[in-house]
Structure formats: structure tokens, C-alpha cells
Amino acid sequence: MDDLLRIPPGSDLDLSSIDTRSTPGFDGDRDASQAPFAELQQRLADLQDLLYADGQQRLLVVLQAMDTGGKDGTIRHVFDRVNPIGVHARSFKKPTTTELARDYLWRVHSQVPADGEVVIFNRSHYEDVLVVRVHGHVDDPTAARRFTHIRDFERMLTDEGTTIVKVFLHISKEEQAERLQARLDEPDKNWKFSSADLAERAHWDRYQEVYQQAIATTSTDHAPWFVVPADHKWYRNLAVATILVRTLEQLPMSYPPAEEGLADVIIE
Numbered sequence: 001m002d003d004l005l006r007i008p009p010g011s012d013l014d015l016s017s018i019d020t021r022s023t024p025g026f027d028g029d030r031d032a033s034q035a036p037f038a039e040l041q042q043r044l045a046d047l048q049d050l051l052y053a054d055g056q057q058r059l060l061v062v063l064q065a066m067d068t069g070g071k072d073g074t075i076r077h078v079f080d081r082v083n084p085i086g087v088h089a090r091s092f093k094k095p096t097t098t099e100l101a102r103d104y105l106w107r108v109h110s111q112v113p114a115d116g117e118v119v120i121f122n123r124s125h126y127e128d129v130l131v132v133r134v135h136g137h138v139d140d141p142t143a144a145r146r147f148t149h150i151r152d153f154e155r156m157l158t159d160e161g162t163t164i165v166k167v168f169l170h171i172s173k174e175e176q177a178e179r180l181q182a183r184l185d186e187p188d189k190n191w192k193f194s195s196a197d198l199a200e201r202a203h204w205d206r207y208q209e210v211y212q213q214a215i216a217t218t219s220t221d222h223a224p225w226f227v228v229p230a231d232h233k234w235y236r237n238l239a240v241a242t243i244l245v246r247t248l249e250q251l252p253m254s255y256p257p258a259e260e261g262l263a264d265v266i267i268e
Helices: 030-056 070-080 125-129 140-157 173-185 187-192 196-203 205-220 233-248
Strands: 056-063 089-092 118-122 162-170 223-229
Touching: 030 233, 056 070, 056 233, 070 118, 070 162, 070 173, 070 205, 070 233, 125 205, 140 162, 140 205, 162 233, 173 187, 173 196, 205 223, 223 233
Parallel strands: 056 118, 056 162, 089 118, 162 223
Antiparallel strands: none
16 A cells, blocks of 8 residues: 555656545455554554664654645544654644744754654645745745755755655545535534635645645655545545554564563562
8 A cells, every 4th residue: 555655756746646535555445444444553553662662763754735634633543542652743833933033944853753753743844845835935946945955854864863754645625625614514623714724725726736846856765755645534544554554664673672680570
């Protein structure tokens, strides 16, 4: 499944050709996904425990999506069983005055994972080649320069021991409309609705263009992008969990050796 979703470096990506309701690598429905997803949740929890105990590896997960794309839901469901001590979610919203006074990667760099940690970026440094381009705050030459910065930044992180997985949750405009309407129709979801979401929705086509270029330009062997069809929430969760489990299984990790003499210890 993960190989089908991975964007090869230098590929000619066309997001419009990817069916957001498709389920690549899984021949089944929501009910059929429940058992394998539960197994993946537990496997992810076990691997995260090993990563934390080993203390030598770091995992950075970058989640990007259009509004209502499911970033929060992905974090909530996929990481449901992990130990929160070693897993941290970081959200990047509109930059503050302090952040704007510095380079755009300044606020991001301090949030990357330490040894033994998993950090999930709910939005990320990619906002500075996405939103700003849609709204005309950054021109094409500046964006091209930033793509180089980002590739170099991610290369440095991986050279220093961080494994990076970047996931774009790909939903359709129709699915977004349904999810926005649900926020209006269900009183306990009203707090999630913002008129700003509608303003951003008006730029849908432009967002698809800039996402497409950003993903194609910055998907590398050391920091790959995965495009996950996300209209079906159950498949989204299954796919992301699969990607993370496969990634962690490839890391050289082991539990530290036990203290000598434990066999002779008697608890009174």
C-alpha cells in the first residue's frame, strides 16, 4: 500500500488524476478495515515504545491537507494507542510578530523530534510555500528558492538522524463541502466552523496547483511525500498507519540491555 502512495522524486504529479475516494492497496470496505487497522495501531504502539526505549532514532511526521482534510482525525485515530510521553503533535498557525521577524524556518526547527521521539507536524514549514503563494505574498522565484531551502533543511535533519515522512491527505472539493456543512448542521461541531474556511475554499484550484508543485518538487528519497486518498476516513487511517509502521520497521532499533544481576533480585 505505501509503495502505491509514495511520490517518487522527480515525478510528474497530477493530483487531479488521483481519485480521492479510491483505496489503493486495499480491496475491502470500512468493516473489513477494522481488524487490520486495530493490528496496525497496536504494532505502531509497540514500535513507538521501542523507539522511545532505544533512544537513538527520531521520527518526524508532516501532515498537510486542505481545510477539513482530516489532520486532527488522523492524529487522534492512528496514534490512539501510543505512549504520549514520546509522541508530540505540533501545530503551526498564522505566524506571530516574533516569528515573522525571523526566517520562516526558525519557528519550525525548534519543534523537530529529539532522540526517541515522534513529532507530528499538523501543518508545517510547507505553509510558507503554500498559503503565501495562494494569496500572492510570495512570487515564483521566492517559492523556488524556498523549495531549495526546504530540501536542504530536510536533508540536514535526516543526515543528523531524523526519519521524515510527509503525508498529503487528498480530499475532493465535494467531500470538503459535506464536511463543512456537517460543522454547520451539528451543534457540537459549530465551534470548528469559520467563515475563513469559505474564503479559502474559493481558492481551491490554486491550492491544488501549489500543493502539486510543492509535493513534486520536494519529494525525495530521504524525505518522501505520500498522497493518501482521504475521502474515506477509514482508508485514510489505515493508509497512514501502514506508512508509519513500515517506516518504523526499517529503523535499526533495539531495547537497551538489562542491568546485570537482575536474575538474583528478590522483591520483598
